[in-house]
Amino acid sequence: QLQLVESGGGSVQPGGSLRLSCAASGFALDYYTVGWFRQAPGKEREGVSCINNNGVTHYEDSVRGRFTISRDHTKNMVYLQLNSLKPEDTAVYYCAAEEQRGAYYFCVGPTRSTYWGQGTQVTVSS
Secondary structure (H helix, E strand, O other), X not given: OOEEEEEOOEEXXXXXXXXXXXXEEOOOHHHEEXXXXXXXXXXXXXXXXXXXXXXXXXXXXXXXXXXXXXXXXXXXXXXXXXXXXXXXHOEEEEEXXXXXXXXXXXXXXXXXXXXEOOOEEEEEOO
């Protein structure tokens, strides 16, 4: 069974940091583009950051310079380091994967072939 499981969410104060992890089971991420998406209450889901199998990355404008996506092929995992968090970063963060998509195009348009995790809550408040 193909599965993505996120972890690492939590509650932090503005300016704080979190590291999200996405673990894949049942398939190898080697040939997949993996992305982090988020959805805040009352808002549409948006692509935050994506990385293709060659390490090419894309970041949404509001997180560029604060968030860093990385992947570890040996562990079959993808990470998102969140620094300088702001209240507007509060959302449920989802890990997603799809075969052989460009990082930018995956971030702006996941398809029916996308695999999704269940999400992890990130709350930034004082």
